[in-house]
Amino acid sequence: MIRVGVIGYGYWGPNLVRNFGELPDARVTWVTDLRAERLAAVASRYPATKVSASHADVINDPDVDAVVIATPVRTHFELGMAALRAGKHVLMEKPLASTAEHASRLLDEADRRGLALMVDHTFVYTPAVQKIRQLAQAGELGELYYYDSVRINLGLFQHDVNVLWDLAVHDLSIMDFVLGTQPVAVSATGLAHVSGRPENIAYLTMFFESRLIAHMHVNWLAPVKIRRTLVSGSRRMVVFDDLEASEKIKVYDRGISVDGGPGDVDLMRIGYRTGDMWAPQLAIGEALHAVARQFVDLIVTKSPSPSDGPAGLRVVRLLEAATESMANQGRPVSVVDAAAS
Ligand SMILES: NC(=O)c1ccc[n+]([C@@H]2O[C@H](COP(=O)([O-])OP(=O)(O)OC[C@H]3O[C@@H](n4cnc5c(N)ncnc54)[C@H](O)[C@@H]3O)[C@@H](O)[C@H]2O)c1
Numbered sequence: 001m002i003r004v005g006v007i008g009y010g011y012w013g014p015n016l017v018r019n020f021g022e023l024p025d026a027r028v029t030w031v032t033d034l035r036a037e038r039l040a041a042v043a044s045r046y047p048a049t050k051v052s053a054s055h056a057d058v059i060n061d062p063d064v065d066a067v068v069i070a071t072p073v074r075t076h077f078e079l080g081m082a083a084l085r086a087g088k089h090v091l092m093e094k095p096l097a098s099t100a101e102h103a104s105r106l107l108d109e110a111d112r113r114g115l116a117l118m119v120d121h122t123f124v125y126t127p128a129v130q131k132i133r134q135l136a137q138a139g140e141l142g143e144l145y146y147y148d149s150v151r152i153n154l155g156l157f158q159h160d161v162n163v164l165w166d167l168a169v170h171d172l173s174i175m176d177f178v179l180g181t182q183p184v185a186v187s188a189t190g191l192a193h194v195s196g197r198p199e200n201i202a203y204l205t206m207f208f209e210s211r212l213i214a215h216m217h218v219n220w221l222a223p224v225k226i227r228r229t230l231v232s233g234s235r236r237m238v239v240f241d242d243l244e245a246s247e248k249i250k251v252y253d254r255g256i257s258v259d260g261g262p263g264d265v266d267l268m269r270i271g272y273r274t275g276d277m278w279a280p281q282l283a284i285g286e287a288l289h290a291v292a293r294q295f296v297d298l299i300v301t302k303s304p305s306p307s308d309g310p311a312g313l314r315v316v317r318l319l320e321a322a323t324e325s326m327a328n329q330g331r332p333v334s335v336v337d338a339a340a341s
Contacts, residue, residue: 001026002025002066003027003063003066004027004065004067004068005028005061005064005088006030006070007067008070009031009032009038009042010038013033013038016068016288017031017046019286020068021046023296026292029063029064030051030061031049032051039051055082066089069083069092073160073165076092077097077099077103080092080097080117087115089116089299090110090115091119091291091295094169095165095169096312096316098161099316100316100320110309117309118298118309118312121176121311122287123174124174125307129178132174132229133178141234141238142234143211143233144232145213145233146231147212147231148216148229149171149174149215149217149228150217150228151168152217152219152220152222153226154225159197162190162192162323163218164190164202165319166218166220167218168202171216171218171229172315173311179214181212183206183335184209185206185333185335186325187207187325188202189202189325189329189330201218202219202326203216203217204322225243227241227242228240236252238252249279250277253277254273256272257271317335318335321333
């Protein structure tokens with residue numbers, strides 16, 4: 001039985017508490033939050049769970065095996081480091097930390113102590129994203145041409161992170177998992193429409209060594225909600241619409257063929273292939289349940305996780321590079337060394 005302490009019971013924390021509580025081999029023994037009303041909510045729903053306003057109560061309890069951290073991003077490093085130093089396994093909410101240096105130090109600490117460190121990259125655990133990865137990795141899409149995503153709505157304006165760290169983190173974690181290859185450079189532009197607040201709209205472009213390009217559009221100030229991703233290759237194209245109740249993924253057997261050599265552009269002919277579309281059957285299940293299951297398996301059987309510490313660090317490096325580029329009106333930032341290390 002893995003005894004879990006959850007730090008942070010705001011918007012997302014309750015989902016984690018519920019999903020860990022549903023595992024037969026885990027038990028949530030502690031929940032902490034700074035706000036008394038949130039602790040009262042825990043006490044009324046889970047009377048057997050201990051509550052505290054101090055994270056130290058959880059971290060210092062020898063009867064706690066693992067700590068789940070669902071607090072604002074700026075607190076991730078400090079809380080994660082304290083938990084690891086106390087010998088606890090850590091599941092961190094996305095993103096792993098607010099700088100690559102902090103993310104790296106968390107990885108080192110976990111490695112040195114032989115502790116599990118995982119990030120809640122929730123989308124990686126959805127059947128839809130797992131299907132896209134399977135198609136891409138099996139070569140069903142052919143040579144990968146582009147990754148294009150839009151994640152916009154009238155969203156909650158965060159005050160400690162810009163829209164990239166809040167929304168693009170999802171797309172970067174999906175891209176990391178699906179493509180299995182890392183960009184070499186990042187360019188981002190964006191703006192804050194509320195003075196003194198972080199950027200609420202951003203356009204992020206990533207370049208790869210191959211003929212692959214990725215683009216992400218994220219926005220807290222849109223009148224409609226869109227959650228759409230296109231992954232396109234030379235053989236097939238996939239459209240993932242997360243707002244579709246069923247048929248979230250559609251695979252199109254569409255594309256082009258080029259006749260004639262590149263030597264003579266006048267003779268070159270583009271042919272269009274418009275084949276069938278199919279919507280693969282997807283398993284049903286809450287992604288966060290799979291996240292909780294994976295974390296316990298990582299602790300108990302060391303079963304590899306697709307959102308382990310290194311995956312968390314790769315995503316934070318891209319977010320950091322994008323934020324740097326955005327501060328310089330889109331100047332490309334190389335991430336070659338980061339990808340190699
Ligand atoms: N995986 C997802 O899909 C998903 C969705 C939403 C949020 N998140 C992530 O979850 C985290 C929390 O986001 P949220 O929307 O729940 O924020 P929130 O502000 O609603 O909740 C955070 C809670 O943490 C508490 N807190 C802050 N510092 C604390 C401390 N030192 N000890 C104990 N409690 C503390 C606050 O009182 C608050 O109740 C963020 O990292 C966010 O990115 C992930």
